[in-house]
Amino acid sequence: MIESYTRRDFVRLLVLGGAALFLPACGERPEQLETQNSAGSPDQVLNDAADSNAVDQQVEEIIEVWDNDDVVFLKQKNPEYARYKGRFNKDISKSPALIALCYTTAGVVRAVNIARQEGLDVSVKSGGHSFEGFSSNDNGLVIDLTFMNAITWENDQQVRIQPACKLAQLYDELLPAKRLIPAGSCGGVGVGGLTLGGGYGFFSRKYGLTCDSLTGLTMVDGRGRVHEVKNDHELMWACRGGGNGNFGVITEFRFKTHPAPQHFYSHRFKAYKLTVERARNLLEQYFLLSRNLPEACFSAFVLNGKTLTLLVTNYEGPHAGLQAMLDRLAELCDKTTIGNAVPLEKALKKYYGRPDPLYFKNASAGLYRSFDDVETCIDLVLEKVIQSRGLIYQVNTLGGKIDTPEFERQSCFPHRQELYLSELQAYWESESHGVELKQRFDEIQAIFVKNGIDKQYRNYPNLKFPNWQQAYYGRSYAKLQQIKLAYDPDNLFHYPQSVALPAE
Template sequence: MLSRRAFLRAAGVGVAATAVSCSGSGQQGGASSPTTTSTPIAPTSVRPAAVPPDFDGLRKRLGGGLLQASDKGYDQARRSFNPAYDQRTPAAVALCTTSDHVQACVALARNSYLPIAARSGGHSYAGYSAPDGGLIVDLRGMSAVDVRPDGTAVIGAGARLIDVYTALAAAGRCLPAGSCPTVGIAGLTLGGGLGVLTRKYGLTCDHLLSAQVITADSVVRTATPNNEQDLYWALRGGGGGNFGIATSFTFSTEPAPSVTVFQLGFTDGAAAVVGAWQEWTAKVPDELWSTVVVTGGRTPTARLTGCFIGPQSGLTPLLDQFTAAAGKPGSRLVQQKSYLDAMRFFAGCAQRAECGTETSPRATFAASSRILSEPVTDPAALVDLLDDRTDMDLLLDSLGGAVSRVDSAATAFPHRKALGTIQVYQKTTVDKREEAARSVAQVRDALGRIGARGGYVNYIEAAMPDWGTAYYGPNLSRLDSVARRYDPDAVFSFAQSIHRA
């Protein structure tokens, strides 16, 4: 199966597949319906002394679902999507299937001062879902997708996107979300949730009706517009791992549309493609979403990929407008697909029966991001950043449309008025990852100098300068207040947790 980037870089498409972005921290999961509360957590002036973690007791609470280094299956269970983090050795991996299990994990971490992180997809770009010496709360066993007659969907936070799409499509519904098939719904949603239907239907988090979250006091809280309102606000774009461990989500959904997918390949003139795209994407109807991928090398090349909600006849004049400005493409693919087939196309598995964890290869990479708050004035300068940078892509994904019609302060996601996002993605190997990270940082900083600043938290990067402001903008102060209210003792602290910003 082709990965997202492999597909977007491919010279020929045929009817293979593409993917848009493996966005999502990969942290979170599961569902149940225990008692909820609205009582805030009282700050502790003096935190009790740590006690040694009782892993034997936790194993009993989990019905045996705890793996440590000496246990069979531990080595596989501790791994993330990115092999660059395979050297991480967590103290234990908890295989949770109920909210009670998650509560027990949080209590142990709180009392033992043990690092803790939830994991659903394991796609955290900085590897934060695999804390060295800590406790991984693996929620992939909590992955049910229940589509109700009224069109709402209750989804366990360990569900992977391809399974979400399959279940929704069977009920004739859709949810705007990412494209990488093994990304967890939780990490994606908590960071905002970009995807190929974003311009028409908004971010994933814009469809969040409620979420169940285990906070630092091991209490299950239900966050809705009318209950735990600050927590509900923060969960929509405030990033995974900051406020507790989400166990389930309830989303509104949309009727599943027919989708026309397209890809245009350009062997030269990458700067003209970027320039034309910036002007074009700001004017097209909400039904059209697109991404430009600039691939590095001796002569960088560009490719336009996207989808149109509607028939091919509605897309054709829009593509004609683009090529009139960008030039004639060397290759062109336009295909009408069902909603599920379109999601499989973008997931890179259009021609495969299976599209899940077992059939999806892992990928070693370094990555960062920037925000296109407005068009860059010199597209050639952007393209030139990839001169002689092999195995590096810049992925320019369009925003606007429904995303822009929500106020920037209405949810924690701050980039509502931006033209798009830029992901800097460097394919590498484990032994060359540090070199790749330096190259990514060079391009990230250069993008900032030509006007693309900020960043998208679901492409989180450990070395991002001024990361709190970059990811959360003017919403950082309120997010910090929410984090301190629900986790006053920083139980969920990690290198880029909001509590530490």
């Protein structure tokens, strides 16, 4: 236990990576320190540790923080480092110099100050699901919020949520109280990254994007200053769609919740061994039919190689537009499964996805208003997907309340009039398959770019998007740069697609 070690012992162990910090399940603090055989004899340890005053000083500071229970710093030599280094996307490997496991806002302030002092770049991690690994870096400092995942009710409609709360945890807490926030479907995604980039899912057509339910937040900025803001503040505007690792570290969100329906229906249609012509026809029909869906419905066109799955979900009563879509899809597809009413909590779990890290490449493939946007290039795209096992082209419905003037005014999210969001996905197990799929992936993205698809979802980033500033943020970008200047004037928070300071 920590009490059985003197401060000097702990310094020695940390410097040589001999301290194993046992960090148990989410939300608990590290409680034990153990020596490791490989750390060398105590004398050796002491001599090595004495070598550098600078290191000693830094570690002394780390100890100070440890004593305060606010943050624990892990260096590459610490055995626990490997456990926190990884991300959901196994295809991306980064090695930060220091991982700051933060427990409190004060711990985040401390980590920001250490980064400024040591001249380290900073990345911020909540759920670790960034497609492009934007929540980590090489040789910098990662502010890891894994243990800041609590949910607290302020009253029966308002909640405070820490950023590393995962969606499964969110639904587990809210649904028994018959409330919800319109978040995404994958159980492992963090509330932090999801909300700051927008966030959409089954309930967005009814209640807006995840960020539209945000009523306040706490942020530590690039100078280590703490801001508590709410409602119409400019920082709220920026963090509703543009807040991912750009201005500071959000340490708490405040959300309004909405009534949760009791039951959920999932209807599925399958079509097999598709030709390009049939896939195109089905996609066109999907666009036409889904326009008449009520707000309580969500629909997705998912082409996985030669097999199509069309999903239509609903959580309210019968509706003529919904029935027309179900009837027509049943005629057009090879297999129809009309779902029964399932309790919402149980139904959502089916969409949580795999919890363990995967090899994949995913990215936005454009936001569209209608089939017209892709008409000229879709045959080429469908042909490549149909020919490639492991490639998925998906189109999801947006629309409904997402396109509300009040939400438009209060957020930097620029794509509210686009009724569809598409995504290209590739999954593989072997390296050679990965190389081939990523090449196909890039070819398809290039087709979209060539054909003028230029609006993209920030939460589905791709390092290869040309003019990503406009693609993600549209006309909001210039104002986001001014907000960057106000909160992170030294550009402490940056990664390949972070909001840049305005040109002088």
